[in-house]
Amino acid sequence: MNSAVCTVIGSCSLELRPAAQRAPGAVFRVTYAPMQVNGVHIDDTFAEAFGMRATRVLVTAHNLKWAYHAAIAATGFATSVIACGAEAGVERKLAASDTPDGRPGAAILLFAMSSKDLASQLQRRIGQCVMTCPTSAAFSGLDSAEKLPLGKALRYFGDGHQISKLIGGKRYWRVPVMDGEFLCEETTGMVRAVGGGNFLVLARDAGAALAGVEAAIEAMRKIPNVIMPFPGGVVRSGSKVGAKYKGMIASTNDAFCPTLRGAVKSELGPDIGCVMEIVIDGLSEADVRASMRAGMQAVCALGAARGIRRISAGNYGGKLGQFHFKLREIMKGTA
Amino acid sequence: MMRPLVFTQRYLPQQRVDCSPLVPNALAGKSVREVGALELQCGNRKLLVGELFRLSGEDAQSVVIECEGDKLERIGARMTGGSVRVQGDCGAYAGLQMRGGEIHVAGSTGAFAACQMRGGLLRIDDDAGDFLGAALPGETRGMAGGTVLVKGNVGERCGDRMRRGQILIEGHAGDYCAARMLAGTIAVMGSVGANLGFAMQRGSVLLRAQPLDIPPTFGDCGIHELAFLTLLFRAWSALPSRFAQFAAPARVRRIVGDLANDGKGEILLSTGR
Structure with a gap:
């Protein structure tokens, strides 16, 4: 040059x-x-995401309250594959007319780094959190060529009293339990998916950042095929790869920690007092993209006047993940 | 548009005729002349198709058999696809070891209809004889897949040794219904005869009417809401049967047996919505 x-x-x-x-x-x-939307600066960077395996399970129950008890329990402690084994969340509420057994329910999505991990997590979570929940039932929520065992493994809890039923070409297991029967489809579908889509909301202070991410999550929950696995959909302890300590594979993203602004090579200017991140897992690249766009638009709608300063994203230099979500491309047409 | 291949019976044979060659998968690619030259076993001799039937049409995937009497047996046997419509009654073994496609009998069938059936749909507009969906004598497993719809009544031993699939009966069922049943589903709108579920091992029998007697070797498990019934009745909603008109019963009495056989089969008795 x-x-x-x-x-x-x-x-x-x-x-x-x-x-x-x-x-x-x-x-x-x-x-x-420079790209600005409603006074919010959009960084010229990208979110780096990874290939994952995903499945969807439809959880139903006597009423929505109990379906959600099961769904929330099954997707608990599933914020990051780094330590949880899976990333999971409730995708959407299901009306009685949308479920196989005509009862209200919830669709949950589970993501893991391999089909083996996903199968293991699925069996544990459905077995311990759905089968145990009063009146619940579990059905496949994905029709795909690759299958994961669902009731196929859980049926053994019936100790020989379980009953198989082949209905409409699908096999279901009826496992006798203390409130009647736990009905569970034998398998559920598995697809290649995308995990780790993200963006960062950089704001004046915590109040402004929270308002931004809450608006984003509300908008993103309307997009199908995605989950935001962290508490409330938001993570405040964003990480970088590696650490000074041996054995730590991830540690705090110091470049985005406002309290280290003057101590490290910071990405934050003096106008940034708080950063929050939204991580997105989706069944496809397009789903993650649509979700990121909806979320960032909602954040930008609050604008600089409400304390939102910048939107950025987390990446590893583009060398680790095969999916790159460029913020400005996603927001094209919004400015 | 191709016309269905129609076999119109010319006369009543003295002996039973094995009509198993007259299925779409066996007739595919054959001209009417070639079909007419096929041999059928009749008693201890053979006769030509063209001798017994007058042929018309050309679409072998849609076969129509216009028959009378009960000498035409094994109609639709080992059929894998296409359709066979029988105008009139047919003899024994209709749909024997059938694997796919649809047989529609606009009349009655003899004994052993849907015997060892593996897939497809058998519709019977009138009555079915004994051993519907059962095993051939000496065999250990009966019907293992597919759906049988009967608008009339069925004889004795319906579903004997049945392994999988479903039999929906709009009329009454005779004695020993679901005897020695291994798995699958039988639903009966009318009454059932004596010894229901004799030596039953697994499987489900759904009844809308209280049976005359429940064998003493069955145990009453009480009244329950069973979620799988919703799925079952939803799957039936597209069938050309009166069962399609009903929603799943909200509660059923579950009676399990045959305990004398260490069985885990179930009789589900509708208790209304």
Whole structure:
């Protein structure tokens, strides 16, 4: 690039002329094009996401209250595969007319790094959290070629009294339990999915950041096929890869910690007092993209006037995850 | 548009005729002339299809058999696809070891209809004889898949040694219904005869009417709400049967047996919605 040096904040376009047309020592012409939506700066960066395996289970019960008890228990302690084994969440509420057994329910999505991990987590979570919940039943929520055992393994709890029923080409297991029968489809579908889509909301203070992420989560919950696995959909302890301590595979994302602004190579300016992250797992790249767009639009709708300063994203330099979600591309047409 | 391949019976044979070659999968690719030259076993001799039937049409995937009497046996046997419509009554073994497709009998069938059936749909507009969905004599497993719809009554030993699949009977069922049943589902709208579920091992029998007697070797497990019934009745809602008109019973009395056989089969008696 000759000897020209340019520092760019935000996106830029370089006009490169053929070498024959350039005079020695020519300086490139740089066009600086920052992206702002309602006064909120959108960083020229990308979220880096990974390939995962995912499944959906429909959990029903006598009423919505008990279906949610089961669904929430089954998706508990599933914020990150780093330590939980799976990432999971309630995708949406199901009306009685939308479920196989005509009872209200909830759709849950589970993600893991491998089909083996997913199968193990599924069996544990449905066995311990759904089968144990009064009046519950569990059905496959994905129709795909690859299958994971659902009732196939749990049926043995019936100790020989379990009953198989082949209905409409699908096998179900009726496991006798103390409130009647636990009805469970034999298998559920498994698909290749995307985990780790994310964006960061950088705000004036915690109140403004919370308002932003709450608005985002409310908008993102309307998008199908995605979950935001952290508490309330939001994570405040974003991480970087590695640590100074041996054995730690992840540690605090110090570049985005406002209290370290003056101590480390910080990504935060003096106007940022709080950063919160939303992590998205989706059944496809398009689902994650749609969810990120909905969330970022909701944050930007609050605008700078409500203390939202910037939106950024977490990545590892693009070398680890095969999915890159460029914030400005996603928000194109919104500015 | 191709016309169905129609076999119109010319006369009443003296002996029983094995009609198993007259199924879509066996007739595919054959001309009417070739079909007419096929041999059928009749008693201890053979006769030509063209001798017994007048043929018309050309679509072998849609076979119509216009028959009378009960000498035409094994109609639709080992059929794998397409459709066979029987105008009139047919003899024994209709749908024997059938694997797919649809047989519609606009009349009655003899004994052993749907015997060892593996898949597909058998519709019987009138009555079915004994051993509907049962095993061939000497065999250990009967019907192992598919659906049988009977608008009339069925004879004795319906579902004997039945292994899988479903039999829906809009009329009455004879004695020993579901005897030695291994699995699957039988539903009866009308009454059932004596010795219901004799030596039953597994499977479900759904009754809308209180049976005359429940064998003493069955145990009453009380009245329950069973979620799988909703799925079952929803699956039936698309069938050309009166069962399609009913919603699942909210509660059923569950009677389990045959305990004399260490059985875990169940009789589910509707107690209304």
